[in-house]
Amino acid sequence: xxxxxxxxxxxxRVEALREATLSVGEGELVxxxxxxxxxxxxxxxxxxxxxxxxAGAVAxxxxxxxxxxxxxxxxxGLALVPEGRHIFETLSVAENLRLGRMAGRGRTSAExxxxxxxxxxxxxxxxxxxxxxxxxxxxxxxxxxxxAMAAKPRMLMLDEPSLGLAPLMVDAVFELVVQLHAxxxxxxxxxxxxxxxxxxADRSYVLRSGRIVREGRREELLxxxxxxxxxxxxxx
Amino acid sequence: xxxxxxxLVDAVSVGAQxxxxxxxxxxxxxxxxxxxxxxxxxxxIGGYALVVLAGxxxxxxxxxxxxxxxxxxxxxxxxxxxxVRRADATTLLVTSFALSYLLQNxxxxxxxxxxxxxxxxxxxxxxxxxAGVVVSRLDLVLIAVAGALIVALVLIVKRTALGIQxxxxxxxxxxxxxxxxNADRIIAVGFAMSGLLAGVAGYFLVAQTGSVSPxxxxxxxxxxxxxxxxGGLGSLRGAVLAGFALGFITIAFQELLPAGLVPYRDAFxxxxxxxxLVLRPQGLIPQTARAARV
Ligand SMILES: Nc1ncnc2c1ncn2[C@@H]1O[C@H](COP(=O)(O)OP(=O)(O)O)[C@@H](O)[C@H]1O
Ligand SMILES: [Mg+2]
Numbered sequence: 001x002x003x004x005x006x007x008x009x010x011x012x013r014v015e016a017l018r019e020a021t022l023s024v025g026e027g028e029l030v031x032x033x034x035x036x037x038x039x040x041x042x043x044x045x046x047x048x049x050x051x052x053x054x055a056g057a058v059a060x061x062x063x064x065x066x067x068x069x070x071x072x073x074x075x076x077g078l079a080l081v082p083e084g085r086h087i088f089e090t091l092s093v094a095e096n097l098r099l100g101r102m103a104g105r106g107r108t109s110a111e112x113x114x115x116x117x118x119x120x121x122x123x124x125x126x127x128x129x130x131x132x133x134x135x136x137x138x139x140x141x142x143x144x145x146x147x148a149m150a151a152k153p154r155m156l157m158l159d160e161p162s163l164g165l166a167p168l169m170v171d172a173v174f175e176l177v178v179q180l181h182a183x184x185x186x187x188x189x190x191x192x193x194x195x196x197x198x199x200x201a202d203r204s205y206v207l208r209s210g211r212i213v214r215e216g217r218r219e220e221l222l223x224x225x226x227x228x229x230x231x232x233x234x235x236x
Numbered sequence: 237x238x239x240x241x242x243x244l245v246d247a248v249s250v251g252a253q254x255x256x257x258x259x260x261x262x263x264x265x266x267x268x269x270x271x272x273x274x275x276x277x278x279x280x281i282g283g284y285a286l287v288v289l290a291g292x293x294x295x296x297x298x299x300x301x302x303x304x305x306x307x308x309x310x311x312x313x314x315x316x317x318x319x320v321r322r323a324d325a326t327t328l329l330v331t332s333f334a335l336s337y338l339l340q341n342x343x344x345x346x347x348x349x350x351x352x353x354x355x356x357x358x359x360x361x362x363x364x365x366x367a368g369v370v371v372s373r374l375d376l377v378l379i380a381v382a383g384a385l386i387v388a389l390v391l392i393v394k395r396t397a398l399g400i401q402x403x404x405x406x407x408x409x410x411x412x413x414x415x416x417x418n419a420d421r422i423i424a425v426g427f428a429m430s431g432l433l434a435g436v437a438g439y440f441l442v443a444q445t446g447s448v449s450p451x452x453x454x455x456x457x458x459x460x461x462x463x464x465x466x467g468g469l470g471s472l473r474g475a476v477l478a479g480f481a482l483g484f485i486t487i488a489f490q491e492l493l494p495a496g497l498v499p500y501r502d503a504f505x506x507x508x509x510x511x512x513l514v515l516r517p518q519g520l521i522p523q524t525a526r527a528a529r530v
Contacts, residue, residue: 048414050410050414069413069419070410070413070414071413071414071416071417071418071419074414074415074416075416079414079415080414082411082414086408086410086411086414088403088404088407088408088411088412089407090403090407091400091403091404091407095400095403095404098397098400099400099401099404099412099415099416099417100415102397102400102401102416103415103416103417104416105416147415148415151415151416
């Protein structure tokens, strides 16, 4: 479904991503783990159209999407929930969700979104008219994911959804990821919380200093997880 | 009593004019961090359009001149600002200054630097007498039109899908694009609305002064800019509020100052502005979310 081939991205002269090659299959949950500064956000942001790569190809559903504007890419059904959530704080919760629905270009109705929220994001239900900036960190993260899901994307990219959340909320967010995956959404999950992400995902990639240094299925990676600790954590 | 009502009408009318001007600036600042000093030249273009169109049936002439200003605003975006869209706020500011200066000089080349007089708006010049209170038709029409325009704009921004997209873009442009907001389109809509406001405000300015010159828009844009700052940069409600407040203060000083000081009225108004900003540096309605982003 998503094919990233030899992707190289640079900020000025610094190469943040070097010839990264990875794929996510239909209905698959794939994790990319690695230490801070490894290039995880750069990878997702580039796929979502925020950066132009120096080299390499990105195909979604067989369509080349390098150079397409972010608003077009989300229209194709590939949604990014960026690091730091970025909900619209001055807009109400309902307005945030409505933006998501508009991004779906008619794929979802207002009723679909109400149902989605009731089923998967019940904490948001009573906040419809509340400015989103008033929600707690965990609720904001749920809103960020709900907003993306309101567009009914075929694939969801999540950039460190557990970052800065209280432990209970971290559990809730990972539980949500599992549920969305179980319902058939393809997911590319980026996490520093490596053990957790790898144990949820069907397959994982390990990114270090802009390079993919390991790839494997859940069992393979968990098996030698202890030995791999230094690779996941970059020695620190 | 009649005097008081007349004064009130004056104050509301000046305030409505300032609010229109300030909204045009605040809209674009909200969406793209642009303080468009060339907004004054949109007023000027509207003014000269009225000069050129003289002789046309008045209502049609006004509509055509407003349409010309809207098109000019869209061209401004396309030609001058779109190429520097990803640049920082300073670059945008300098671009708007350069554009302002360029357009003033083009106007000098075409029309000369002396004011052109125009009868546009003379139809509104007569005063009318309502139960002993004499008010100018121009004031009444201005208040009605500006009021309707402000209410319509606020409803669009608050209620419609387009308005939600505009507010989202104003708060976090990058995220808005990630959730499907078409950046170019939303900015173009902002420029078109700004042009509409400039077209209407420009017409009333011409109707009041009866002439147009290449620097026609300069002092108006200064007032608009001040109202936008006082209102809280980027806040539409703040811009409207501050526009009306400035109008009221201006008329109050006009009436209350001793005759010898009336020529310095604007200095007093600006003193109040400075004092307001000392007390509330973020403006009347601070934009907390965007302050955190900048
Ligand atoms: N906008 C930017 N400008 C310059 N360098 C950047 C920018 N964003 C990220 N970097 C650099 O690129 C590298 C990868 O960053 P990032 O993709 O954010 O990593 P991660 O998400 O894995 O923490 C880091 O060295 C970081 O300093
Ligand atoms: Mg990151």
